[in-house]
Amino acid sequence: DTEVTQTPKHLVMGMTNKKSLKCEQHMGHRAMYWYKQKAKKPPELMFVYSYEKLSINESVPSRFSPECPNSSLLNLHLHALQPEDSALYLCASSQDPGSEKLFFGSGTQLSVL
C-alpha cells in the first residue's frame, strides 16, 4: 500500500462551522505533513509531525489545529475559517523526518463561504 488517503475530497463550510480533514497512510511512515495550495500556486507547508509530535508549525493561524492521534493518522481541525482559507489541502508522508521522498494524497478541496 503506497497510498496517502485524504477525506473528504471536497468540503464546503461556513465561517462559523467546525470541520475536520483526515489523512491516513499505512506505509509505516513516521513523518506526516499538511500543505495548503491555492489555485495555480505551489503548495505551502503548514505543519510537520515527526514521530507523532508536532515539529514544525509555519506560523499557521490558530483556526487551523492539527492532530496526530497515531502514526497512521493525521487530522486538521478547522474552526472559524475565512473565505481566503479556501484552497486545496494536501497531506503528505515520508518514511522518517529526514527522508527525502514525500508521498502526497489527492487533497481536500475546501471552500469557505
Added chain:
Amino acid sequence: AQKITQTQPGMFVQEKEAVTLDCTYDTSDQSYGLFWYKQPSSGEMIFLIYQGSYDEQNATEGRYSLNFQKARKSANLVISASQLGDSAMYFCAMNEHDGNNRLAFGKGNQVVVIP
C-alpha cells in the same frame, strides 16, 4: 528570496515528442535534494524523480530524466515520448539538508500534450 525558479509559460507539446522543463535553484548548502512532482487536474502531487546534490549521475526514472548541472544550479526535467496523460502542472522542489524536512516548491510549469 525565491529558492526555486520555474519561468517557462504554459507549454503545448506534440504527443511522442520530448519536452524539457527548466528549473534553477538557489542555495548556499552543499547538501540538498532536488525533486520533480507532477500534479494533474485531480490534485494529487505525484513524485517523479529525485537528484541528490552529491549524485554524480543524472537521475532517470523511465521516461523522466533530470539534467543536473550543479555549477549552474539547474535541474531540468526531460520527459521523453510525451503521452496525453502527461498533461499536468509540473513542480520543481528542493530540500535543503538543514534538519528540517521542508520542500521549497517552484511556481510550476503547465504542460498540455496535444495529439
